[in-house]
Amino acid sequence: MTDVILLHGSWHQPAHFDQLAGLLRSRALSVEVPDLYEQTLDESTALVEKIITASARPPLVVGHSFGGVVAGTVRGARGQILLAGWLLDVGETPAQLLAALAEETGTPPAGLAMAPDANGYLALDPTDARRNLYGDVDDAKATEAIALLRPESPSIFGTTPTRVTWHTTPTTYVVGSEDLATPAQLIQRFAARCTTVETWPTSHSPYLSQPARVAELIYQQLA
Numbered sequence: 773m774t775d776v777i778l779l780h781g782s783w784h785q786p787a788h789f790d791q792l793a794g795l796l797r798s799r800a801l802s803v804e805v806p807d808l809y810e811q812t813l814d815e816s817t818a819l820v821e822k823i824i825t826a827s828a829r830p831p832l833v834v835g836h837s838f839g840g841v842v843a844g845t846v847r848g849a850r851g852q853i854l855l856a857g858w859l860l861d862v863g864e865t866p867a868q869l870l871a872a873l874a875e876e877t878g879t880p881p882a883g884l885a886m887a888p889d890a891n892g893y894l895a896l897d898p899t900d901a902r903r904n905l906y907g908d909v910d911d912a913k914a915t916e917a918i919a920l921l922r923p924e925s926p927s928i929f930g931t932t933p934t935r936v937t938w939h940t941t942p943t944t945y946v947v948g949s950e951d952l953a954t955p956a957q958l959i960q961r962f963a964a965r966c967t968t969v970e971t972w973p974t975s976h977s978p979y980l981s982q983p984a985r986v987a988e989l990i991y992q993q994l995a
Contacts, residue, residue, distance in 0.1 A: 774827040775801040781837025795987040824848040844938040851942040859962040867929040881955040893923035904952040907975035948974040
């Protein structure tokens with residue numbers, strides 16, 4: 773039986789959710805945090821749906837950042853929560869959305885600083901990650917979170933769903949008013965696609981800066 777499935781974003785891993793998962797488990801909830809690293813969107817979707825199918829009742833799926841893309845495609849969830857998540861429609865890719873935004877505004881959108889490593893994967897700059905991913909996270913947690921980051925394949929920018937479920941599944945979007953990692957115009961576009969929207973005074977990672985508030989939101993939606 774699984775109550776909650778937590779989906780990490782690009783560059784991240786399940787260990788980033790340790791505190792949030794612990795808070796949920798302390799409230800007698802069963803939590804799964806699958807590792808989506810180096811999996812295609814279809815593979816990630818299949819992995820999450822396998823967990824859902826094995827559950828006695830539909831779980832809640834929570835997607836952070838790029839984990840929102842996966843959350844928005846899975847079938848059988850009782851609901852979806854997007855924490856500063858990307859919520860793509862069929863045929864959309866991150867690259868297309870960013871290029872379209874640059875054309876609309878006349879300026880390339882600000883984003884995370886990254887550089888290719890020896891394997892051609894994109895590694896995040898630690899100083900930039902501290903500011904743009906974890907701006908309101910305390911120093912100890914931010915240092916740990918940065919150490920857990922993994923280089924990501926450039927192919928993520930070409931990811932596109934062949935189907936989505938967010939059109940017919942109750943969705944809650946948490947907007948971080950201090951989010952510097954994703955362009956505000958895209959955040960507002962993604963949020964407008966959801967059933968309900970909450971705006972919190974947080975950075976891109978509310979599960980680290982306000983884990984108790986995230987846990988309470990999840991708990992309320994399961995009540």
